Amino acid sequence: SQQGEEDPQALSIQEGENATMNCSYKTSINNLQWYRQNSGRGLVHLILIRSNEREKHSGRLRVTLDTSKKSSSLLITASRAADTASYFCATARNYGQNFVFGPGTRLSVLP
Amino acid sequence: DVKVTQSSRYLVKRTGEKVFLECVQDMDHENMFWYRQDPGLGLRLIYFSYDVKMKEKGDIPEGYSVSREKKERFSLILESASTNQTSMYLCASSLGWDRDFTGELFFGEGSRLTVL
Numbered sequence: 001s002q003q004g005e006e007d008p009q010a011l012s013i014q015e016g017e018n019a020t021m022n023c024s025y026k027t028s029i030n031n032l033q034w035y036r037q038n039s040g041r042g043l044v045h046l047i048l049i050r051s052n053e054r055e056k057h058s059g060r061l062r063v064t065l066d067t068s069k070k071s072s073s074l075l076i077t078a079s080r081a082a083d084t085a086s087y088f089c090a091t092a093r094n095y096g097q098n099f100v101f102g103p104g105t106r107l108s109v110l111p
Numbered sequence: 112d113v114k115v116t117q118s119s120r121y122l123v124k125r126t127g128e129k130v131f132l133e134c135v136q137d138m139d140h141e142n143m144f145w146y147r148q149d150p151g152l153g154l155r156l157i158y159f160s161y162d163v164k165m166k167e168k169g170d171i172p173e174g175y176s177v178s179r180e181k182k183e184r185f186s187l188i189l190e191s192a193s194t195n196q197t198s199m200y201l202c203a204s205s206l207g208w209d210r211d212f213t214g215e216l217f218f219g220e221g222s223r224l225t226v227l
Contacts, residue, residue: 033213041221042115042219042221043203045216088154090216099156
C-alpha cells in the first residue's frame with residue numbers, strides 16, 4: 001500500500017493565486033520530500049522537511065509538517081503558468097532510503 | 112551539472128522481446144533505483160541497488176531483473192516483454208546513507224516503453 005497520498009488529485013487555479021496541496025502518510029518518517037514533474041519528464045526535488053521541523057520555506061514554496069497527524073502541505077504562492085506540473089510527496093520507509101511516492105497532485109495554472 | 116541519463120526516451124517493442132533500459136549517473140552515488148509510473152498509481156519501485164553487484168526487490172519486481180556491474184550504471188531488463196509492462200520507467204540515484212541520510216533522489220528524464 002502506498003505510504004504517501006496527495007490531495008487533491010487535480011487543482012486548477014488562476015495565475016497569481018496560491019496553490020495548496022496536501023500529503024498524508026502512514027508510518028513514522030525521518031523526512032518528507034516534495035518533488036515536481038513536468039509533463040513527460042523526470043521528477044525534480046523541490047524541498048525537504050525533517051521530522052523535527054514544522055515549517056520550511058524556499059522561495060515561493062512553503063512546506064509544513066504535522067507528525068501527529070501524519071500530514072504535510074505544500075503551498076506555492078503567487079503561482080505562475082510555469083508552475084503547471086504534477087507534485088508528489090515522498091517518504092522513506094523504515095528510516096531507510098527506499099522512498100514511497102503518492103499518485104501526485106496535478107496542478108494547472110491558467111494565465 | 113549533475114546528471115542521471117537514461118539511454119532511450121521512447122521505445123516500442125513487441126510482446127516476448129527482451130528489453131534493456133540503461134541508466135547512468137555521473138554523481139558517484141551509491142544508490143540507484145528503477146521506478147515505473149502509471150496514471151493514477153504514482154511511482155512504484157521495481158528494484159534498487161545500494162552498491163555494485165547488489166540488488167534488492169522493490170514493490171513490483173515480477174517480470175523484471177536488474178544489473179549493476181559498475182557504480183555509475185544500473186540496467187533494467189524485461190526478459191520477455193508483455194503489454195502490461197507498457198509504462199514510463201524512471202531511474203533515480205542518491206547518495207549512500209553514510210554520506211547523506213536524507214536520501215534526496217535525482218531522476219532521469221524517463222523512458223516511455225510501449226509493448227505491442
